[in-house]
Amino acid sequence: MIARFLLQDMDRRGAVFLALIAGLAILIPALNLLVPAGSPFHVPTSTMSLWGKYLCYALLAISLDLVWGYCGILSLGHGAFFALGGYAMGMYLMRQIGSRGTYGNPILPDFMVFLNWKELPWYWYGFDSFPFAMLMVLLAPGLLAFVFGWFAFRSRVTGVYLSIITQALTYALLLAFFRNDMGFGGNNGLTDFKDILGFNVQAQATRAALFSMTCVMLIAGFLIARGIVVSKLGKVVIAIRDAESRTRFLGYRVDRFKLFVFTVSACMAGVAGALYVPQVGIINPSEFAPANSIETVIWVAVGGRGTLVGAALGGVVVNYAKTIFTSGFMAPYWLFALGALFVFVTIFMPKGILGTAQDWWEKRRRPAPAKTPEPAPAE
Amino acid sequence: MRILSCLLRILALAMLLALQPGAASAQSADDAFVRLGADSFSETNRAIEGLIAQAHPQAAVIIEALAEGRLLAGGGAVVVRMPDGRMLDARTGATLAAAPAGLAAVRLNNSVRRTIQGALGGLGLLNPDAGRRIAAAEAVFKSRDASLLPVLEGAIAKESDPRAKAALRQAQAAILVAKPDAPPFDRIAAIDVLRERGDQDALATLRSLPADASASLKEAQARAVSDIEGRLALWRAGQNLWYGLSLGSVLLLAAIGLAITFGVMGVINMAHGEMVMIGAYTTFIVQEVIRTSAPGLFDYSLLIAVPLAFLVAGLVGIAIERGVIRFLYGRPLETLLATWGISLILQQAVRTAFGPTNREVGAPAFMSGAFEIGEMAITWNRLWIIVFAGLVFAALLAILKLTPIGLQMRAVTQNRRMASAMGIRTGRVDALTFGLGSGVAGLAGVALSQIDNVSPNLGQSYIIDSFMVVVFGGVGNLWGTLVAAMTLGVANKLLEPYAGAVLGKIALLVFIILFIQKRPRGLFALKGRAVEA
Structure with a gap:
């Protein structure tokens, strides 16, 4: 039944995407581990981790597309959920260091010893257990999104106002996590990880496994998001996006639908963050920066809002471009390019890469069908 | 016999000081110059105090010269060497044609330097410029130099500028509060003056009240402190x-x-x-x-x-x-x-x-x-x-x-x-x-x-x-x-x-x-x- 929920009405685009990611999940680690380093087919570990990072961003983009593309909630604070998931994973990895830290304290992470703390704060309890930490990866962002959404959607905060307060949320968290007193490592964040589930995080095989895991989670995230949007519930959610008041007047509890989608999306972003941290090796408060969250929005816009596959595509493409730009002689021009991308996409490609390509494809196959003007919602 | 005459002289000096400061001027000023020539730190200290107490017209020049090691004494003469090399008679301020023989700089130690510091404050108290007088009063307020008390009293009596008078009174109060042998009534009145001033410095002065203070004094101090703290919080x-x-x-x-x-x-x-x-x-x-x-x-x-x-x-x-x-x-x-x-x-x-x-x-x-x-x-x-x-x-x-x-x-x-x-x-x-x-x-x-x-x-x-x-x-x-x-x-x-x-x-x-x-x-x-x- 679950399989039916997840796979119902699978279109060709989604199937191609799933096949591609599943192929990557097997192919890249195989090329990394089995092909000798000298071979032209060998994928270096650093490249694999880099692409693992892109795929984490893709998952984050899908989670944002779920709320923005399908529910019309432009969250400028999705980076906060991503970072919270990352911190939950980071706390687990910190506890795994044990007495191998610089100060050799078996319980306290280095930064707490440095701050002269005597015992572990209560909110660090349980993070030595992997299942608990994974639960927190889902719960911490999910709970925050639930509480935040509960208040915001019930009091009908919409549009730009909602965007601004989500930004305020991530900004407040940024300031909070910068404080040493919070017990999350201050501005240095959490780093110097050693083990994950007993395997060395630096080891090639662990990296390969993390990459595959990222692919698996991306597939899962995509299937869940798709399952939601093609279900009956998804129809209501799309209706809310297009005409919120009308949906409300039809008798749907708009706030509950929004709250559900928002919370699921936040959990998904948390998972993306949790996969991101061991592959990048650090989590610090700058992940909460409002600019990061806005950048995530542009990935979705570039790829194609309301397409899921497009969001993932946008996440990968923009970040790949960023890597190319910022590592070469064009580094000073990256912000020009990114800024121009924001302007260009919003004006000329409101449907993103995928939507534009699809329009073009359909126009070629069925030249100029009689265009019926779309009726605008009358509210 | 000599001892007796000396005692009598001191007694007379004290009476004159108490009754008619002006009349004692010549005699004690002479006295001061003798002390400056004595080549003793304690004598030098007292000479400075004497000059200040009498408001000697040359006091400022002499004390400044002393602070900078330009005051020379020897053979009964006291001479100020000006920065430009001229020699002045310390007593009269007249330029000397030739420096007397056997002069040596009056020596300083830390005790003398402290006295000079206080004396310069005391000099400022008598400055004809009201702004200078206020600044000097502030300096005394902070240093709480009890030796300046008589000068302060004299200055307050002569003062006509209300702002300068208030500053002088506050300086006097700061000294009185910390002075254990002052009359209790004066000290309580001094606490009132400080309370009216009501700033951070007044608070610090009040807090540094000696531990031996009487109960009534302590009570007045506590009231004033809480009063000032309230005002400062505001x-x-x-x-x-x-x-x-x-x-x-x-x-x-x-x-x-x-x-x-x-x-x-x-x-x-x-x-x-x-x-x-x-x-x-x-x-x-x-x-x-x-x-x-x-x-x-x-x-x-x-x-x-x-x-x-x-x-x-x-x-x-x-x-x-x-x-x-x-x-x-x-x-x-x-x-x-x-x-x-x-x-x-x-x-x-x-x-x-x-x-x-x-x-x-x-x-x-x-x-x-x-x-x-x-x-x-x-x-x-x-x-x-x-x-x-x-x-x-x-x-x-x-x-x-x-x-x-x-x-x-x-x-x-x-x-x-x-x-x-x-x-x-x-x-x-x-x-x-x-x-x-x-x-x-x-x-x-x-x-x-x-x-x-x-x-x-x-x-x-x-x-x-x-x-x-x-x-x-x-x-x-x-x-x-x-x-x-x-x-x-x-x-x-x-x-x-x-x-x-x-x-x-x-x-x-x-x-x-x-x-x-x-x-x-x-x-x-x-x-x-x-x-x-």
Whole structure:
């Protein structure tokens, strides 16, 4: 039944995407581990981790597309959920260091010893257990999104106002996590990880496994998001996006639908963050920066809002471009390019890469069908 | 026999001192010069005290010379060697043709230096200039040198300037409070004087009361201390309020342009912070030009920069509106993204043109310095910025209420389609509104260049705060922005002493998030019949 929920009405685009990611999940680690380093087919570990990072961003983009593309909630604070998931994973990895830290304290992470703390704060309890930490990866962002959404959607905060307060949320968290007193490592964040589930995080095989895991989670995230949007519930959610008041007047509890989608999306972003941290090796408060969250929005816009596959595509493409730009002689021009991308996409490609390509494809196959003007919602 | 005569002399001296200070002058002054020649530190100390107590006309010259090792004594003569090499007779001040033989510098040790320090204070107390007397009284207040008490009493008796008299009395009180052998009644009266003074120094003096003080004295001291502490707390609150108003006026300047564009167009302009930055860089350029070509005009640089910054930022704003935002009508969220892109481009452009480091923007004479009201320090630049914010606010209010374009703006804010149906060219109103909002941001940049670093990131540090002000205040009403900016500024500064700067800010952000739940359209929401904005 679950399989039916997840796979119902699978279109060709989604199937191609799933096949591609599943192929990557097997192919890249195989090329990394089995092909000798000298071979032209060998994928270096650093490249694999880099692409693992892109795929984490893709998952984050899908989670944002779920709320923005399908529910019309432009969250400028999705980076906060991503970072919270990352911190939950980071706390687990910190506890795994044990007495191998610089100060050799078996319980306290280095930064707490440095701050002269005597015992572990209560909110660090349980993070030595992997299942608990994974639960927190889902719960911490999910709970925050639930509480935040509960208040915001019930009091009908919409549009730009909602965007601004989500930004305020991530900004407040940024300031909070910068404080040493919070017990999350201050501005240095959490780093110097050693083990994950007993395997060395630096080891090639662990990296390969993390990459595959990222692919698996991306597939899962995509299937869940798709399952939601093609279900009956998804129809209501799309209706809310297009005409919120009308949906409300039809008798749907708009706030509950929004709250559900928002919370699921936040959990998904948390998972993306949790996969991101061991592959990048650090989590610090700058992940909460409002600019990061806005950048995530542009990935979705570039790829194609309301397409899921497009969001993932946008996440990968923009970040790949960023890597190319910022590592070469064009580094000073990256912000020009990114800024121009924001302007260009919003004006000329409101449907993103995928939507534009699809329009073009359909126009070629069925030249100029009689265009019926779309009726605008009358509210 | 000699001892007896000596005793008699001292007795006579004491009586004369007590009864007729003036009459003893000649004799004890002679005495002082004898002591200076004695080549003994304790004698030198007493000689200085004697000179001061008698207000000897040459006392200032002699003591200064002594402090600098230019006082020479020997063979009964005391001579001052002036810095230019002339020799003066210390007694009369007359220039000597030739220095007497056998002179040696009067030696100093720490005890003598301390006495000199006190004596210079005592000399100041008798200075003919009232300002000097007050400064000297302040010095005595801090040093609490009991040996100056008689001089103080003499000075108070002669004093005619009320402010100087108060300062002298306070100095006297500071000494009396700490003096265990003073009459108890005088000491309690002294505590009263200190309580009236009521500042940090008075508090410190009162707190340093010796432990052997009597119960009644201690009680008076405790009352005075709590009294002063209460008053100081009030002043501190006043100072924080002032800081809050100052921050509020900065927020008002940064946010008010945003509020206008948001109100009329329903668009949050993410590039607004960069308009502020452009204003600040315009100020920088104006100052550079003035520095190189007309340094005399430097004090007017800000006055020149104000209209220029308004024009430059306003034109950039109109260009953005015509070039980008025009194509995104009805899609406020996309506009938000596009303007964010513009802000990235503008930031990087400025970084490329001017470099990533802070640029130096100087303060004209009327903006620098500070003055004090009671216990509050008020800097001129903050005061002028508050005044400037008030002027900008009033000007905007006038534009909105009194001009045709203001009328059209208000019409479009309230009901765009109706306004359009009535013949208002909403596109033109949009462009002008955007230009006006951006121009005001440029004005904010001129003000901010005086109190913040002029760097490409200048706008970024204000943009989120500006958003908070706008969503808190609500749109379509400038008063809402004013109230929101002042509330947030004052609340921020009043929270800071208790919660710290960061926690205070977090608390405010959380407050705004919660406030929006209660009033999703801000403090002063436009009332209308639309289901959705």
